[in-house]
Amino acid sequence: MTNSQPADQPGTALSWAALFDMDGVLVDNTDFHINAWLQFSQHHGRPITKAQYVDNINGRVSADAMAYVFQRPIPPGELIVLTEEKEAIYRELYRKHLQPTTGLTTFLQELKARNIPMAVGTSAPMSNVTFTLDGLPLRPYFTAVVDASMVHRGKPDPEIYLLAAGRVGVAPNRCVVFEDAFAGIEAGLRAGMKVVALATTHTRAELADTGAALIIDNFAGLTAAAVENLLTPV
Numbered sequence: 001m002t003n004s005q006p007a008d009q010p011g012t013a014l015s016w017a018a019l020f021d022m023d024g025v026l027v028d029n030t031d032f033h034i035n036a037w038l039q040f041s042q043h044h045g046r047p048i049t050k051a052q053y054v055d056n057i058n059g060r061v062s063a064d065a066m067a068y069v070f071q072r073p074i075p076p077g078e079l080i081v082l083t084e085e086k087e088a089i090y091r092e093l094y095r096k097h098l099q100p101t102t103g104l105t106t107f108l109q110e111l112k113a114r115n116i117p118m119a120v121g122t123s124a125p126m127s128n129v130t131f132t133l134d135g136l137p138l139r140p141y142f143t144a145v146v147d148a149s150m151v152h153r154g155k156p157d158p159e160i161y162l163l164a165a166g167r168v169g170v171a172p173n174r175c176v177v178f179e180d181a182f183a184g185i186e187a188g189l190r191a192g193m194k195v196v197a198l199a200t201t202h203t204r205a206e207l208a209d210t211g212a213a214l215i216i217d218n219f220a221g222l223t224a225a226a227v228e229n230l231l232t233p234v
């Protein structure tokens with residue numbers, strides 16, 4: 001009996017973790033969020049443009065997004081009502097299109113076979129997490145799920161990813177974050193993690209100077225070894 005198992009064997013506990021953003025990463029749904037925000041903001045007489053969404057709302061918690069739309073801080077009770085109104089529009093638009101991002105399931109299966117801990121760190125409310133993770137279903141892959149209700153400060157603050165790393169028990173410098181949004185990429189980097197950027201919401205050119213260690217279109221062909229190589233060897 002030996003302890004010196006090769007690190008690339010399936011079933012070996014490698015000393016790193018994969019932390020996934022949800023919207024724009026586990027699902028390629030940005031256009032549906034955009035349409036929901038445009039409808040919602042129009043309905044409230046505070047119309048926003050797609051460019052305003054991309055620059056000020058994408059990947060941010062609802063408290064920050066709503067404060068931007070209404071140009072004032074939103075009290076907690078009102079925030080719950082407005083958030084659910086907007087997210088109900090989104091879920092209605094996206095429900096019949098709900099599917100994992102290309103290549104995701106194969107990649108998650110490989111990580112699981114290798115005992116790589118996985119967590120979700122999302123700015124979304126719990127209602128959307130349930131819709132996505134249980135609707136697909138993807139929840140069994142994740143040891144921990146951190147949503148907007150569990151943090152004080154949303155992305156680009158690193159709190160969501162630091163909490164997710166703590167929940168899987170892996171040091172931040174051994175975590176790789178998968179993100180599509182500028183706010184989320186910044187959150188991962190400020191947490192001291194490596195970031196893989198998905199070019200779902202932004203183009204590769206727009207992501208080039210974000211500090212992401214790797215830019216991918218989706219998960220097709222991505223391997224655990226390629227991601228692990230991004231980390232500084234221990």
Ligand SMILES: O=P(O)(O)OC[C@H]1O[C@@H](O)[C@H](O)[C@@H](O)[C@@H]1O
Pocket residue numbers: 021022023024033037057058059060061062121122123124125128181184
């Ligand atoms: O990308 P994440 O962190 O999963 O973010 C979820 C949020 O992303 C925003 O882009 C959406 O407009 C929100 O409505 C959504 O809740």
